[in-house]
Amino acid sequence: MTGAHNKQNWWVHVLMMAFCFVMFYPVLWWIGASFKSTPEISLPTLFPKVWLWQNYTEGWMALPKYTFTRFFMNSLKLNVATTIIHVISASLVAFGFARLTFPLKGLWFSILLMTLMLPGQVTLIPQYTMFHSFDWINTYLPLIVPSAMGGAFFIFLIVQFIRGIPRELDESAKIDGCTWFGIYLRIIMPLTLPALITVTIFSFIWGWDEYFGPLIYLNTVDKYTVPLALRMFIDSQSAVPWGQLLAVSLLSVLPPVIIFFLAQKHFVEGIATSGLKG
Numbered sequence: 001m002t003g004a005h006n007k008q009n010w011w012v013h014v015l016m017m018a019f020c021f022v023m024f025y026p027v028l029w030w031i032g033a034s035f036k037s038t039p040e041i042s043l044p045t046l047f048p049k050v051w052l053w054q055n056y057t058e059g060w061m062a063l064p065k066y067t068f069t070r071f072f073m074n075s076l077k078l079n080v081a082t083t084i085i086h087v088i089s090a091s092l093v094a095f096g097f098a099r100l101t102f103p104l105k106g107l108w109f110s111i112l113l114m115t116l117m118l119p120g121q122v123t124l125i126p127q128y129t130m131f132h133s134f135d136w137i138n139t140y141l142p143l144i145v146p147s148a149m150g151g152a153f154f155i156f157l158i159v160q161f162i163r164g165i166p167r168e169l170d171e172s173a174k175i176d177g178c179t180w181f182g183i184y185l186r187i188i189m190p191l192t193l194p195a196l197i198t199v200t201i202f203s204f205i206w207g208w209d210e211y212f213g214p215l216i217y218l219n220t221v222d223k224y225t226v227p228l229a230l231r232m233f234i235d236s237q238s239a240v241p242w243g244q245l246l247a248v249s250l251l252s253v254l255p256p257v258i259i260f261f262l263a264q265k266h267f268v269e270g271i272a273t274s275g276l277k278g
Contacts, residue, residue: 028046029046030246030250031250032045032046032047032048033048033242033243033246034055034056034243034246034247034250035047035048035051035052035053035055035243035247036048036052036055036243037050037052037243038239038240038241038242038243041242041243041246052243055241055243055244055246055247056244056247056248056251058241058244059233059241059243059244059245059247059248060247060248060251062233062236062237062241062244062248063229063232063233063236064236065221066221066222066229068226068229068248068251070222070224071224071225071226071228071229072226072252072255074223074224074225074226075208075225075226075255076255077140078140078143078144078207078225079203079204079207079208080204081140081144081147082143082144082147082203082207083147083200083203083204083207085144085147085148086147086150086151086154086199086200086203087196087199087200087203089147089148089149089150090150090151090154090155090157090158090199091158091184091188091189091192091196091199092150092184093150093155094150094154094155094156094157094158094159094161094162095158095162095184095188097109097112097155097159098158098159098162098163099162099167099170099180099183099184099188100180109159112152112155112156113152113156115152116152116153116156120212124216127142127146128216128217131217136217137217137219138217138218138219138220138223139217139223140218140223142213142217143210143213143214143217147203151203153202154199154202154203157195157198157199158192158195158196158199161192161194161195162188162192162195165187165188165191165192169187169191170183170187173186173187197263200259200263201259201260201263204255204256204259205256205259205260208226208255208256209227209256210225210227211227211228211231214227214228215228226252227252230245230248230249230252233245233248
C-alpha cells in the first residue's frame with residue numbers, strides 16, 4: 001500500500017511540474033527573447049544562440065534625453081504615495097463602517113458598494129474637468145488625491161476583516177480608557193495586518209500597471225511613468241528593437257514581483273492565523 005501510494009504521489013508531482021512548465025513557458029520565452037536580436041525573435045527557439053546582454057543597457061538608455069531610471073523613479077514615488085494613502089484612508093473608513101454607529105450607515109455603505117459597479121469611463125470627463133479647474137493637469141495630484149477616498153474595494157475588504165474581530169476587545173479597551181481612535185490604532189490596525197498587506201499589494205501592483213490615468217493627466221515626458229515610457233519606446237523607433245523592448249519590459253515587472261514576494265510571507269502567516277479569530 002505504501003509503495004502504491006508513493007507511486008501515485010510521484011505521478012501527481014510529475015503532472016504538477018508539467019503543468020507549471022506550461023504555465024511558466026511564456027515567461028521563459030520572454031526572458032530568452034530579451035537576449036535575442038530582432039530577426040531571431042521570430043525563430044521557434046526558447047533561448048538565443050548568441051546572448052545579447054547589451055539589450056538591457058541599450059534598451060535602458062534608448063529614449064532621447066532620458067533613461068528609464070527617471071521613469072522608474074516617477075512610478076516608484078507615485079505608487080509609494082498612493083499605496084500609503086490607500087492603506088491609511090481605507091482602514092479609517094472601514095473602521096468607521098465596521099465599528100461606529102452614525103445616521104444612514106447602511107445607505108452609505110450600499111452607495112459605496114454601488115460605486116464598484118460604476119465604470120471608470122463614466123466619471124472620466126467630470127473628473128478631468130474638476131482637476132483642470134484646480135490646475136492639476138500635468139501633475140501627479142489627479143493620480144494621488146483620489147486614493148485619499150480609500151477605494152471601495154479596499155474599504156469593503158477591510159470592513160469584512162474587521163467584522164471578524166470580536167467586539168469584546170473594543171469593550172475591554174474602552175474600560176481601560178481608550179478612545180475610538182486609540183482602539184483603531186492599537187487594536188484594529190495590528191489585527192487587520194493581513195488585510196492591510198493585501199491592500200498594499202493590490203494598490204501597488206494596480207498603480208504600477210496603470211496606463212490610462214497617467215496618459216490622460218501627464219503631458220511632459222519628464223513626468224511619465226514606466227507604462228507610458230514603454231509606449232513611447234515603441235513610438236520613437238522607426239524599427240522597434242524588440243529585444244531591447246522586451247528587456248526593459250522584463251525589468252519593469254520586477255518591482256511588483258519583489259513587493260509581492262516580500263509581503264507574501266506576512267500575508268500567508270496572517271491568513272493562517274486569521275482562522276483562529278471569532
